[in-house]
Amino acid sequence: MSENCIFCKIARGEIPSRKLYEDDEVIAFHDINPVAPVHFMLVPKQHLVSLLEADASHASLLGRMLVLAPQLAREQGLESGFRTVINSGKGGGQEVFHLHIHVIGGGNIPPMVRRS
């Protein structure tokens, strides 16, 4: 737990969120500033900064989160597919420094990297 972390505060219920899933280890809620019709995040309740800080002790938690992603995506109507994004560290464009898996879908999802 980290005192001033926004996602820890959401996990503790101190900041409201549009929650779509919760268990002992993981919470999922809609992104406040969505980039697509469906955009939610899977977040471990444990304060883990990013994948850069992850090690073998996090393997089962990370595996559970990845398996939850398609389950929750289907529940949100993304039967035809979705994009997962994990920004890691400043070099990866991360803005909230508590690990999260973005699940994005619906509408037109362009190729992730444009090649000219």
Ligand code: 5GP
């Ligand atoms: P990052 O760039 O760190 O991968 O993504 C951070 C995401 O968190 C952004 O998409 C941003 O819209 C979202 N976000 C930031 N603050 C809040 C908040 O207070 N509530 C929710 N639901 N999402 C937030």
Ligand code: ZN
């Ligand atoms: Zn946190």
